[in-house]
Amino acid sequence: MLAGEVFPWREGNRFRLLLDGPQFFPQILQRIDTAQQRVDIELYLVEDGLCTDRLVDALIAASGRGVRVRCLFDGFGCLKLGQKTRQRLLDAGVDLRQYNPLKLQLKFRNLHRDHRKLILIDDLCCFVGGAGATDEFWNPDKPDEHWHEAMVEISGSVMEDWQRLFDVQWTLCLKRRIWQLPLPRQLPKIPAAPDALDGAGRVAYSAARQHRDILHSLLRNLRRAERRIWLATPYFLPTGKVRRELMRAARRGVEVRLLLTSRNTDHPSVRYAGQRFYPRLLRAGVRIHEYQPHFLHLKLVLVDDWVSVGSCNFDHWNLRWNLEANLEAVDSQLSADVAKSFEHDFNQSLEIDLQQWHARPLYLRMYQRLWGLLDRLVINIFNRSG
Numbered sequence: 507m508l509a510g511e512v513f514p515w516r517e518g519n520r521f522r523l524l525l526d527g528p529q530f531f532p533q534i535l536q537r538i539d540t541a542q543q544r545v546d547i548e549l550y551l552v553e554d555g556l557c558t559d560r561l562v563d564a565l566i567a568a569s570g571r572g573v574r575v576r577c578l579f580d581g582f583g584c585l586k587l588g589q590k591t592r593q594r595l596l597d598a599g600v601d602l603r604q605y606n607p608l609k610l611q612l613k614f615r616n617l618h619r620d621h622r623k624l625i626l627i628d629d630l631c632c633f634v635g636g637a638g639a640t641d642e643f644w645n646p647d648k649p650d651e652h653w654h655e656a657m658v659e660i661s662g663s664v665m666e667d668w669q670r671l672f673d674v675q676w677t678l679c680l681k682r683r684i685w686q687l688p689l690p691r692q693l694p695k696i697p698a699a700p701d702a703l704d705g706a707g708r709v710a711y712s713a714a715r716q717h718r719d720i721l722h723s724l725l726r727n728l729r730r731a732e733r734r735i736w737l738a739t740p741y742f743l744p745t746g747k748v749r750r751e752l753m754r755a756a757r758r759g760v761e762v763r764l765l766l767t768s769r770n771t772d773h774p775s776v777r778y779a780g781q782r783f784y785p786r787l788l789r790a791g792v793r794i795h796e797y798q799p800h801f802l803h804l805k806l807v808l809v810d811d812w813v814s815v816g817s818c819n820f821d822h823w824n825l826r827w828n829l830e831a832n833l834e835a836v837d838s839q840l841s842a843d844v845a846k847s848f849e850h851d852f853n854q855s856l857e858i859d860l861q862q863w864h865a866r867p868l869y870l871r872m873y874q875r876l877w878g879l880l881d882r883l884v885i886n887i888f889n890r891s892g
């Protein structure tokens with residue numbers, strides 16, 4: 507959880523953008539197969555299936571070679587990880603911990619989730635992004651059916667901060683006490699992104715309301731944007747501050763484009779709730795694209811040449827309760843790859859037009875009103891109760 511600590515920018519890193527499970531999972535498995543000392547995994551979604559079978563096989567093989575393997579899975583996100591699979595890992599000597607397992611007496615504190623997605627392999631490389639280990643991300647038997655997702659393979663000096671983030675959480679997860687930490691009195695001091703420097707990377711993270719440098723860093727970059735803000739998220743319920751900065755940027759001439767889900771989503775209610783923001787954003791000049799081919803699960807931001815990629819959807823639910831972690835990077839190759847990916851996805855999307863939006867059918871308006879009201883109501887209740 508590490509509330510309070512802010513990581514610096516580190517230089518001399520290499521980044522490789524990997525798009526979709528069929529590209530990144532085989533690469534992750536290959537790296538695990540070559541691990542010599544340790545493999546550390548922190549994931550939100552882990553469910554029984556072909557994808558997890560392959561991952562578990564690789565972890566068991568690594569453990570059998572004498573590699574120390576530690577798995578930190580979220581207590582809610584791994585509910586569909588069967589006892590048999592867990593036992594296989596334990597029998598092979600893999601260390602398994604859960605973050606905040608569900609308990610009745612915790613009541614609303616059950617909402618605190620570890621939403622980070624990190625895979626660290628020796629001092630060699632780590633993978634950071636938005637994927638979990640489920641067949642939705644990669645089904646080796648159906649390689650064309652997958653959620654649209656991004657992971658970045660990272661190597662270099664920023665690895666030591668990723669390792670620290672994992673190590674601290676590995677120890678603290680047993681205590682389950684994030685909500686007992688005091689709320690910060692002042693905003694964290696975030697180091698400025700370096701100007702035009704290749705290979706610069708930083709770990710940005712959040713830990714419920716106790717630490718949110720991931721959000722403050724995004725806001726700062728939105729305020730400073732000069733050319734473009736391209737932002738992709740599957741669950742578009744941004745905080746008011748994020749919405750205001752997007753609109754301000756669009757009004758001052760920055761190209762602001764959002765890449766969001768279409769009807770192809772696992773949570774239509776969240777999509778409906780977020781659509782209530784469309785009219786104001788569109789009127790301010792923000793362009794909104796709904797991605798058609800697959801469920802878009804990417805969490806990716808490009809502001810000028812600054813990249814932020816990882817677990818964070820920048821929505822008010824995630825930022826209130828979750829542990830999140832993103833890679834922030836300034837690197838010409840990574841920016842170019844991210845821009846290319848966005849351009850490709852914009853071309854496969856339906857752009858929302860304000861006039862057509864106003865002419866949408868009544869039943870859609872009703873869904874949007876209903877889910878929008880519910881979302882607002884719940885957030886207001888939690889805001890009042892502190």
Ligand SMILES: O=P(O)(O)OC[C@H](O)CO
Nearest residue numbers: 550551621636740772819
């Ligand atoms: O919470 P996310 O963004 O990792 O997504 C998880 C799945 O969508 C849960 O349905």
